[in-house]
Amino acid sequence: MIENNILFREVLGNFATGVAIVTTKCDDCYYGLTINSFTSVSLNPMLIQINIAKHTTSHEYISESGRFVVNILAEDQKLISTIFAGAPPAERFQHVTTSESSGGCPVIDGSLAFIEVVVTERYDAGDHTIFLGEVVEMQTLRDEARPLMYFRGKYVRMENEERS
Numbered sequence: 816m817i818e819n820n821i822l823f824r825e826v827l828g829n830f831a832t833g834v835a836i837v838t839t840k841c842d843d844c845y846y847g848l849t850i851n852s853f854t855s856v857s858l859n860p861m862l863i864q865i866n867i868a869k870h871t872t873s874h875e876y877i878s879e880s881g882r883f884v885v886n887i888l889a890e891d892q893k894l895i896s897t898i899f900a901g902a903p904p905a906e907r908f909q910h911v912t913t914s915e916s917s918g919g920c921p922v923i924d925g926s927l928a929f930i931e932v933v934v935t936e937r938y939d940a941g942d943h944t945i946f947l948g949e950v951v952e953m954q955t956l957r958d959e960a961r962p963l964m965y966f967r968g969k970y971v972r973m974e975n976e977e978r979s
Contacts, residue, residue, distance in 0.1 A: 831966040836899045837865055838913075838921040839883045841876040845908045845921045848873040849900035851965045853885050861950035863932055866943045872904040877946060881934045884920040887927045889960035893970050895923065896963060917952050927962060928955045 838847035848871055856862040865885065867874045877883050888896055898910050913921040916931040923929075932948035964971050 828967045831964055831971070834888045834896050834963040834965050834970075836886045836888060836896065836923055836926075837867070837873065837877070837883050838886060838923065839873065839877050839880045840915075840919045840921060841880040844876075845913070846873045846876040846904060847886075847899055847907055847921065847923075848904075849896050850885075856947065862935070862947060863930060863950060864945055864947045866940065866945050868943050870942070874944060877934070878937070878944070880920075882918050882920060882951075883932055883934070883946070883948070884916050884922055885930045885932070886923040887929065888923075888963040889925060889927045889957055890963050890972065891960065892923075892925055892963055895925075896970075925957070927957050927960055929953065 832851040834849060834851050835853060836847050836849050838845060840846075848867070850865060850867075853863055853865045856864050863885065865883070867877060895911055899907050902910075908921070912924045914924065916922050916929065918931055918933070920931055930950055931952040933951050934946050934948045936947040938945040938947070961973050964973055
């Protein structure tokens with residue numbers, strides 16, 4: 816078994832990803848963190864999964880609330896992504912404006928789209944938990960904006976966009 820975490824992160828950094836912020840509401844407070852991975856699992860029923868480190872505050876509150884929103888970020892939301900990745904949890908929502916999903920989770924204004932999910936399963940996965948959930952609400956918010964992208968440890972611009 817390979818046990819080189821630095822090399823592992825370096826190799827995985829070669830996979831370009833979009834950037835999102837996962838948010839939840841618990842005890843009338845908002846919680847959230849930046850992620851660069853979530854996965855569509857099934858179309859029928861509509862299921863997605865996120866993988867959250869167990870040591871994060873958001874992990875605890877996603878577990879407790881049983882629902883979350885994936886806010887898919889636009890290219891002009893790099894600062895918000897950085898704040899949600901590194902600022903103390905209590906300060907993160909001071910830097911954004913939000914509305915609420917039908918289930919009460921924060922939706923970050925200016926995001927490309929959001930997906931609200933009710934957690935249906937949790938799986939232990941090393942230092943993370945895989946949260947599998949059913950989509951209960953979703954909406955595209957900005958058609959004209961480009962996505963925020965991450966590659967090799969940095970934010971990158973999408974040079975051109977091909978549509979088929």
